[in-house]
Amino acid sequence: MKRGVYEQLAPILFGSGTVVQVGDKAKELGMTKVLVVTDKGIAAVGHPKKVVDSLKAAGIECKVWAEATGDCPTESVRAGSAVAREFGADGIVGIGGGSSLDTAKAIASIAANTDEILEQIPVYLSGQKSYPNAPLKSICIPTTAGTGSECTRVAVLNDEKLDMKIGLPAFPSLGIVDPELTVGSPxxxxxxxxxxxxxxxxxxxxxxxxxxxxxxxxxxxxxxxxxxxxxxxxxxxxxxxxxxxxxxxxxxxxxxxxxxxxxxxxxxxxxxxxxxxxxxxxxxxxxxxxxxxxxxxxxxxxxxxxxxxxxxxxxxxxxxxxxxxxxxxxxxxxxxxxxxxxxxxxxxxxxxxxxxxxxxxxxxxxxxxxxxxxxxxxxxxxxxxxxxxxxxx
Ligand SMILES: [Fe+2]
Missing domain, CATH: 1.20.1090.10 (Dehydroquinate synthase-like - alpha domain)
Incomplete structure (x- = not known):
């Protein structure tokens, strides 16, 4: 039998209807200004509105950035991180499929640091270097059942320079798995x-x-x-x-x-x-x-x-x-x-x-x-x- 450390990266709030608790959970994590990261398709379905309503009800200021794209290009992480810094976000909530969640997690890491990290992802992935500043707190809310991004330690990004997909270390603070959000997806x-x-x-x-x-x-x-x-x-x-x-x-x-x-x-x-x-x-x-x-x-x-x-x-x-x-x-x-x-x-x-x-x-x-x-x-x-x-x- 293999030896190894049992661990679970992020706590998970699981259950139908739990998305409405995101405001209270964000508050518990100390968030006061939240960038909500999603994509246009999910925004059109209306899921991010549930997040915004809950955050506002908890007295948290928020801004929606619905520009996440498939396959998470590093450019998208740069753009989102710039928006997060400009807004003064102290927390990130990602809602969507794997690409939106990976983009959200990467923004939480990069916005608290500098874009230069994206030039040397392998060095951070291998643990040779660690982030100077702690990533922003982040909550991931999947709208699909597949990626598990809400509980994984990397954001898989499309790195054009390296000509490959590679994982940027990115640790969610909490996952909210609300199966109702996946109902009706094609x-x-x-x-x-x-x-x-x-x-x-x-x-x-x-x-x-x-x-x-x-x-x-x-x-x-x-x-x-x-x-x-x-x-x-x-x-x-x-x-x-x-x-x-x-x-x-x-x-x-x-x-x-x-x-x-x-x-x-x-x-x-x-x-x-x-x-x-x-x-x-x-x-x-x-x-x-x-x-x-x-x-x-x-x-x-x-x-x-x-x-x-x-x-x-x-x-x-x-x-x-x-x-x-x-x-x-x-x-x-x-x-x-x-x-x-x-x-x-x-x-x-x-x-x-x-x-x-x-x-x-x-x-x-x-x-x-x-x-x-x-x-x-x-x-x-x-x-x-x-x-x-x-x-x-
Ligand atoms: Fe996968």
Missing amino acids: ASLTAFCGMDAFAHANECLASKLRTPHSELLGYEAIRLITKWLPVACADTKNLEARENLSLASNLAGISFSEGDIHLGHVIAHELGHKYNIPHGLGGAVATPAIIEFVALEYPETTKKIGDAMGLDLTGVTDAAVGREVADAVREMMLEINIPTLEEKGIQYYQVMEMLPAVMNHPLAASYDGTFTEDQVKRILEQTYYWKSKSSNQ
């Missing part, structure tokens, strides 16, 4: 986000830093997602399904914040950075291939994943367990209409060209084992052709 978005959470849990189970605690959360997240993701995709207004998926996303987020993610997310980051593939879709299409790869080294873990998914693996050999579990994931992905990369206009060679970047990405080293170029090549092939069953094509 089936495709629900599917991508749910598979993102599945990928977090799955990858973390074979990460170097996993602990018995992260494993417990990972298996439970997989159980909940397998049971409830198809339900939520079929009936986007089903609150019970939404509550279970929000919980799964949060548990998977805590799990991989304590452990880590690896090759599947390297592929997702590269697909997002190079070809604008949505993060959740990128992680989804890689997941069956990652399961088959990991099963070669960790058949017992893969069996437990299958158990969590409700599969009967009696009599299935170690050699076959990866294929069995991966095929079950493929079936779920078909049911929730996850497209292939080909259907998204990506060519086979474009994915195979990612091989050196995937091999050399720092996150790949989080896998608790070795991998060869041939194995990663095979993972990329299977990622592209994820609808093809069997690992022996």
Whole structure:
């Protein structure tokens, strides 16, 4: 059994309707002037208004900045940090999907310091340098169930200079997980986000830093997602399904914040950075291939994943367990209409060209084992052709 420190980065307020408590929670954290960070789509739905109303009722001055964009370019963090400084914000509340929350967390780190930090993200990520000033207090409120950004220690930013997606250290002070905010979000978005959470849990189970605690959360997240993701995709207004998926996303987020993610997310980051593939879709299409790869080294873990998914693996050999579990994931992905990369206009060679970047990405080293170029090549092939069953094509 792995050794490790159990920890949970940020306290979480969980439950339907809890968003209205944000004003009181911000006050408890000592916030007096809050920049609310979100994106235009979420602003149009009206969720940030609930935050503003609650903050105002608690006597907190606030300003809404709805300019967060997908994939979190560093430019967006610079722009938001400038607004936060100009407003004199002493707190940040992010509300939205993963990009809005990561942007909010990054603004909390950068606004309290200088933009130069964004020029040397790897130095801060590796711990060689730490922030001169403590980040602003921040509250993250997800409107999707997938990223777990409300409880993770980095904001994943698109760094044009480094030509990669990379994590800026960014620690939320509190997460408010209100499943009602996810009710009615479209089936495709629900599917991508749910598979993102599945990928977090799955990858973390074979990460170097996993602990018995992260494993417990990972298996439970997989159980909940397998049971409830198809339900939520079929009936986007089903609150019970939404509550279970929000919980799964949060548990998977805590799990991989304590452990880590690896090759599947390297592929997702590269697909997002190079070809604008949505993060959740990128992680989804890689997941069956990652399961088959990991099963070669960790058949017992893969069996437990299958158990969590409700599969009967009696009599299935170690050699076959990866294929069995991966095929079950493929079936779920078909049911929730996850497209292939080909259907998204990506060519086979474009994915195979990612091989050196995937091999050399720092996150790949989080896998608790070795991998060869041939194995990663095979993972990329299977990622592209994820609808093809069997690992022996
Ligand atoms: Fe992810």
